[in-house]
Amino acid sequence: MALEDTRRLGCGRSIDQIWAGMDQPPTSHEEDCELCQAAKARMQKIKEATVALRESDLHNPEMTLPAERTNSIMALARAEARRSKRLVLRGTEYGTVEISEQALSSLIRLAAAAIPGIHSRRCRIEVQSDAEMGSTHLTINLRVATASGIDIPATVEGLRQKINKAIPAGVGIDAGTVNITVEDLYDV
Amino acid sequence: MNDSNPACDADTDEGSIVARAQDGDLAAFEHLVHTYQDRLFRLAYRMLNDRTDAEDVVQETLTASWRALPMLSDVKAFGGWIYRLATNKCLDLLRKRSARAETITDPAEIHSTLDDGATRAPLEADPVASAEWAAQQDGLTTVLNTLPAVQRACWLLREIHGRSYAEIGVTLKINPTTVRGTLARARRRIAEGMSQWR
Amino acid sequence: MSEQNLQGSLINSELIASLAARTALETPGVLRLEPTIKGFLASLGPAALANFHISGSQDGSYRHDGVVARINDGTATVHLDIATDIAYTALSVAESVQERVRENICHTGLNPGPVHVHILTIEASPGSIPR
The missing domain is CATH 1.10.1740.10 (RNA polymerase sigma factor, region 2, helix turn helix motif)
Structure with missing residues (x-):
């Protein structure tokens, strides 16, 4: 079976090689080789039909997921997202104030979006609350990807400062400890 | 958003x-x-x-x-x-x-289940060329439907969606060489099927 | 028959929940109350809810999207799940919600118990400028 599947023409070229080169101009070998030309001609119709199918499916408005399916997916995701970790910001006799880890990380992401050359990735936040519930210390662990070729230490420092301002402004507590890890580079 | x-x-x-x-x-x-x-x-x-x-x-x-x-x-x-x-x-x-x-194995029945729009030619296209085009495409989709499921998956992932051999191998739990073999078999069946259909 | 019984029949947990919800929505910086899993399932119909039992739903408390209220011995306790506007400081918004809700509970004649506020998301409102 395996031999049959990698069949070769008399000239030594495999059918796979010819198929892979279908949409390219003939190689110098193919220009002279009748076997290759004949094989190419035989497969031309399949190639054309394949390309036509790919293109028509791609541009056919019927070949898309209906909006109500997308809405169902997002509605379920939204409902399940509410289970994210809660962090206690304040606890008094008037009641507690909690914030979801997600609400905090969205502020951090927004801060990161303002810094060119950085894409925020995963964000983990821990909170240590004082026994009297008067003070709260955050530990923010943010992973980022940076653009290749930028000054990483300066950019990361800029991000740290941005977060140090954004958390008090947006949440009303200090940013606490901000750990930033560069885990990847992306091409610009 | x-x-x-x-x-x-x-x-x-x-x-x-x-x-x-x-x-x-x-x-x-x-x-x-x-x-x-x-x-x-x-x-x-x-x-x-x-x-x-x-x-x-x-x-x-x-x-x-x-x-x-x-x-x-x-x-x-x-x-x-x-x-x-x-x-x-x-x-x-x-x-x-x-x-x-x-x-469903009867091609005619498969056809009736196909969505109308799925094989429709672009309106602005040249009528002769688009008839030819639609015929080829119909032939291909009909033959695709007769392929064993794994061969069909292999063909669609590679030829329509451009996924890599390695990835297709992981998806179908076969090694990349077997992916090539499966694609080759699919290609042969499509060639046979399309020539019969025309 | 004590006064408390009379009070209980006049001011039930549903009323307190709706009062708390309205008060929260009127507080500057609150964008909306956030629906919970139960609210989402309710929107899918009774079949989805049948498989989803919330313990404590028969204790006289009242739940609606983003708000739970309970009256116990003349004291009202409230839980609110809110989305806040990024142009405001979330903690201040939450504390202001606590204060206003407690104030309005006082007006009903009940004792205000703790008002627990959970900030689920912080977002830009259509008109606000993100920081």
């Missing part, structure tokens, strides 16, 4: 978007849903030939991906992973169908 969330910037790399979605960022997940839902639908529709089944598979795949995202260790592997989830859901469904012996 939520404007306060930077997840949807056109230039954000997919790895970062995946990482944010792993953290439960809904806008990032929504971005991924929009990126992949139609591709997956086109795959599922060509695998299953049934609009509702294809929609179900895509919805289940993307919902499952939201739940399983935190377990994905390499953010750059999202594309391959989501294709794998969808392909295997299609194959499971086809297995269930054939277990119920409800598989």
